Amino acid sequence: MYPADLKYTKDHEWLKVAADGTAVVGITHYAQDALGDVVFVDMPEIGETYNHGDEFGTVESVKTVSELYMPTGCEVLETNGDLEAHPEFVNEDPYGKGWMIKIKLVGDLAGDLMDAAAYQKLVSAEAH
Amino acid sequence: MSATAELKKTPLNAAHRGLNAKMVDFGGWDMPVQYPAGILAEHEAVRTKAGLFDVSHMGEFRVKGPDTLRFLDWLTPNAVMSLVDGQIHYTGFLTEQGTFVDDLLIYRESDTECLLVVNAGNIDKDFAWVTAKAKGFNVTVTNESDATGQIALQGPLAEGILQPLTATDLKAIKYYYFTHGEVSGIKCLISRTGYTGEDGFELYCAAGDTEKLWNLVMAAGQGKGLSPAGLGCRNTLRMECKMALYGHEITDEIHALEAGLGWIVKLAKGDFLGKAALESAKAAGLTRKLVGFKTFEKRDIARDGMAVLKDGAIVGFVTSAAPSPTVGANIGLAYVPTALSNVGNRIQIDIRGRAAEAEIIPTPFYKRS
Numbered sequence: 001m002y003p004a005d006l007k008y009t010k011d012h013e014w015l016k017v018a019a020d021g022t023a024v025v026g027i028t029h030y031a032q033d034a035l036g037d038v039v040f041v042d043m044p045e046i047g048e049t050y051n052h053g054d055e056f057g058t059v060e061s062v063k064t065v066s067e068l069y070m071p072t073g074c075e076v077l078e079t080n081g082d083l084e085a086h087p088e089f090v091n092e093d094p095y096g097k098g099w100m101i102k103i104k105l106v107g108d109l110a111g112d113l114m115d116a117a118a119y120q121k122l123v124s125a126e127a128h
Numbered sequence: 129m130s131a132t133a134e135l136k137k138t139p140l141n142a143a144h145r146g147l148n149a150k151m152v153d154f155g156g157w158d159m160p161v162q163y164p165a166g167i168l169a170e171h172e173a174v175r176t177k178a179g180l181f182d183v184s185h186m187g188e189f190r191v192k193g194p195d196t197l198r199f200l201d202w203l204t205p206n207a208v209m210s211l212v213d214g215q216i217h218y219t220g221f222l223t224e225q226g227t228f229v230d231d232l233l234i235y236r237e238s239d240t241e242c243l244l245v246v247n248a249g250n251i252d253k254d255f256a257w258v259t260a261k262a263k264g265f266n267v268t269v270t271n272e273s274d275a276t277g278q279i280a281l282q283g284p285l286a287e288g289i290l291q292p293l294t295a296t297d298l299k300a301i302k303y304y305y306f307t308h309g310e311v312s313g314i315k316c317l318i319s320r321t322g323y324t325g326e327d328g329f330e331l332y333c334a335a336g337d338t339e340k341l342w343n344l345v346m347a348a349g350q351g352k353g354l355s356p357a358g359l360g361c362r363n364t365l366r367m368e369c370k371m372a373l374y375g376h377e378i379t380d381e382i383h384a385l386e387a388g389l390g391w392i393v394k395l396a397k398g399d400f401l402g403k404a405a406l407e408s409a410k411a412a413g414l415t416r417k418l419v420g421f422k423t424f425e426k427r428d429i430a431r432d433g434m435a436v437l438k439d440g441a442i443v444g445f446v447t448s449a450a451p452s453p454t455v456g457a458n459i460g461l462a463y464v465p466t467a468l469s470n471v472g473n474r475i476q477i478d479i480r481g482r483a484a485e486a487e488i489i490p491t492p493f494y495k496r497s
Contacts, residue, residue: 033150036150036161036162036166036167036360037166037167037168039429039451040426040427040429040451042427058480060427060429060451062167062168062360062364062450062451062453063161063167063360063363063450064431065429065431084426091166
C-alpha cells in the first residue's frame with residue numbers, strides 16, 4: 001500500500017522524484033481511504049511556484065474536503081487532466097492514474113520527507 | 129483512537145466490523161459511515177435496488193396510560209388525535225419558542241399507548257424533557273432504547289426482499305403505518321417508513337435479536353443487489369429529499385415554520401407547546417426560510433456551516449450540502465432571508481473565502497417516481 005520508491009509527507013501526500021529534478025505528487029492510499037469517494041480535485045496553475053508546505057489545491061469527496069500541501073519547494077509543470085472526468089482514479093489507483101501534479105524541484109528537497117517504512121508507522125499510529 | 133472505548137455500540141457493531149465498515153464517532157456512537165463499496169455505490173443501491181442500515185442507535189420511548197393521547201397532543205405540534213391504531217406521524221418536541229428540542233416519529237399502538245422514536249444523540253435530553261413535561265398527566269414514560277434494535281431496509285426492492293421472510297402481508301402496510309409480526313421467527317415491529325426518500329421498512333426488535341435479523345435480511349437480499357448502507361449515504365439520501373437532520377436544518381434556535389415544517393404544526397388544534405410563539409411568528413411573517421440551492425461550477429462544493437452571501441454581506445448559512453449522487457450537481461440547504469428565498473434567485477456561498485455563485489432551486493431535489 002506504500003510503495004518503497006516513493007517519499008511521503010505527514011499530510012499524506014506522496015512524491016516520486018526522478019533523476020532529472022522533476023517529481024510527481026499525489027495522495028496516499030491512507031488519504032484516499034479516509035476521504036472516501038473523491039468527486040473533485042482542485043488543481044494549481046501550471047507555472048505557479050510554491051514553497052514547501054504551501055497549500056496547492058483541495059480534494060473533495062462526497063462527505064468532506066481536504067487541503068493539499070506541497071511536499072517540497074517547486075514549480076508546477078503539469079496537472080493530471082484525467083481527474084476532471086475521472087476523480088475516482090484517486091481512489092482506485094492513488095499512485096498511478098490518480099497522480100495529481102508534476103513538479104520541477106526548486107532548491108533542496110524538503111528535509112522532513114519520510115520513506116515508506118516511516119510513513120507506514122505514522123499511519124498505523126493514526127489509525128489506532 | 130483511545131476514545132473508541134467510550135463510544136456506545138449498537139448490537140450490530142461486530143457485524144459492521146465483519147463487513148469491513150469504516151467506523152466513525154457519530155454523536156457518541158461507534159457507527160459505520162460506509163462499507164467497502166463506498167458512499168456513492170451505497171447511495172445508488174438504495175435508489176435503484178436496496179440498502180440495509182443499522183439504526184439501532186435511535187431512541188425509543190414508550191408512553192402508556194389513560195392520558196397518552198392528550199399528553200402527546202399537547203407535547204407535540206402534529207395532530208396526535210387524528211392518528212389511528214397502527215399509524216405513524218412525523219413531528220417534533222418544541223420549546224415554548226417553537227424551536228426544536230428534537231424531531232421524532234410517533235407510533236400509535238392504541239389510545240393508551242404510543243411509541244416515540246427519537247434521535248440517538250438526543251436520547252438523554254429528550255427523555256428528561258418528556259418525563260418533566262408528563263407531570264400532571266396520567267401516563268408512564270419508559271426509555272426502551274437500550275433494549276431495542278432497529279434496522280432499515282430501504283429501496284425499490286425492499287418489499288420483494290422482505291416478503292419471503294414474513295407471513296405478514298407487507299402490501300397491506302401503507303406508507304407511515306406499522307404492524308407487529310415475525311420476520312424469520314423474530315418478533316418485530318414492521319414499519320413502512322424511512323429516511324431515504326425510497327420505499328422501505330424499518331424493523332424494530334429486541335436488542336439481542338438484532339444481529340440475527342440483520343444477517344437474515346442480508347442473506348435474503350443476496351443476489352438481489354442489497355448492499356449494507358452506512359451513515360454517509362444516509363445523509364446524502366435524506367438531503368436530496370430535504371428531510372431535516374437535527375443539529376443542521378432544525379435546532380433549538382430554529383422554529384418549525386421557518387424550517388418549512390408548517391405541515392407538522394396544526395395551529396387549528398388545541399393548545400400545544402410552542403403554539404403561541406408559532407402563531408405570533410406566522411402573523412408577523414417569516415424572516416428567513418430554508419431553501420435548496422445548487423452551485424454551477426464543479427469545484428464549488430458547499431459544505432455544512434458555510435456562510436450565504438448576497439452582494440458581499442453574510443445573509444444566511446448552509447445547513448447541509450454535498451455533491452448529490454442522484455441529481456449530479458453540487459447542492460445544499462440553507463437559511464436565507466425571506467426576501468431572497470424565491471426559486472431562481474441568486475446567492476453566493478462563501479467557500480473557503482471564495483464567493484461561489486449559487487441559485488435557489490425547487491425542493492425536494494429528488495422525488496421517487
